[in-house]
Amino acid sequence: MTDEDPASPVLSVGVPSPSERLSRDRLLALFALSPAAQFVCDAAGQILLLNAAAADLLEVRAEDLVGRGLETLQPPPGAGLCMLVGGNPDLYTGGRRFLPYRRGNGGHVTLDSTIAVLNHQGERLFVVSLRAADLLSSLADGWTEAEERLGSVAQNLPGIILQRVLQTDGVIYYPFFSSGTLDILGYAPEEMRITQDGCLDCIHWADRSDYLARLHESARTLTGYTEEWRAISRKGDVRWLSATLKPERLPNGDVIWDAVLIDVSDRMRAEHRLQMIMDHAADGIITMDAEGRIESVNAAVERVFGWSADELLGKDVVFLTPDGSALANTGEGGIVHDYLKTGESAMLGHGPVELQGQRKDGHVFPMELSLSEVLTEGKRLFIAIVRDITARKETEARLHESEQRLLNIADNIQGIVFQREVSAEGHISFSYISEGCREILGVLPE
Secondary structure (H helix, E strand, O other): OOOOOOOOOEEEEOOOOHHHHHHHHHHHHHHHHOOOEEEEEEOOOEEEEEOHHHHHHHOOOHHHHOOOEHHHHOOOOOOOHHHHHOOOHHHOOOEEEEEEEEOOOOOEEEEEEEEEEEEEOOEEEEEEEEEEOHHHOOHHHHHHHHHHHHOHHHHOOOOEEEEEEEOOOOOEEEEEEOOHHHHHHOOOHHHOOEOOOOOEOOEOHHHHHHHHHHHHHHHHHOOOEEEEEEEEOOOOOEEEEEEEEOEEEOOOOOEEEEEEEEEOHHHHHHHHHHHHHHHOOOOEEEEEOOOOEEEEEOHHHHHHHOOOHHHHOOOEHHHHOOOOOOOOOOOOOHHHHHHHHHOOOOOEOOOOEEEEEEOOOOOEEEEEEEEEEEEEOOEEEEEEEEEEOHHHHHHHHHHHHHHHHHHHHHHOOOOOOEEEEEOOOOOEEEEEEOOHHHHHHOOOOO
């Protein structure tokens, strides 16, 4: 520290004279004998000095660490100097934070770390003072003890237990992973790597932006959330992982999350298969909750009505019909509310009903709607199958016109025109007799 400002975290040392070199040697001797646990590293993350107090605190031998990288002091995945001073060591001016360290016995401990910057002959050195942080005792040690107590129960937990920390300077690190990483992803905990922006390296590239955005939003608002993302295993296959996380702000301003990641790959694959089937169905499929609000639609609904799924979610199915239609006149809350209130419905469970639908552009068209009810997880779910019957109605109209033309032709032919059918049992019937029977026989065709 400078003589001018003993409290400054930035220390400056110029080019030393022989007497200064001697005083510095004395300083190093004092450093070695200091009761405070301290170590020094350079801008490359190499440990230059580690005194006896720090060696005792970390249960290591100083000679085993001096000259090695900071990763040897950090639990996996070690982030080196980045975890200590942030992403840009050249701009760091010192500070205090709670950081995880690895002890010589393999255990982990979280220590209160005060970092000062030493400018020596144009080189930036970082002096780190350590002390026990009883308030933040190592979660990793806690889990190790829990595993020892619970034995196979803890080892068979169906997921990955992890701890994630967002530091005040934006650096993200993961002090602890359970052995579930090996079972689910094929990576041992010490093999779990993180990217420069703090994302787990195993997360699918398409999910990383959302992962980080939701993480930072949770830290900003200190609100819990549920995350689901794809991870690439060692074998190269895709695993879906899900967790519900609640953030907690530490005394130094860092934000910490404890989580259990559950493998939901089977559920997600089933949902994707179902969605694929729905999206390739020719008919529109709409699901609604007990309030009659649209929960999901398939691609056919989007094509038929011209609305996107996002525009339809939360709306009553009546939204898809013109004012004054039979569906719109079912009362407040629509057909589902009407059914739940009275227990009766002219549509529910009675097969297809022909109605009018209305597209986004206002065009009204004939449609067929079938409504059914299912119970899932104790909740009512209503499913509407919608079919655009415009083409069928046009075909029916053309057939009717053709039939009328043929009838007119038959009625103008001299004599009696009839169609006779003989059944397999020998019964004879006439499906059509022209008006000629009235003129010739004096009886009506009926």
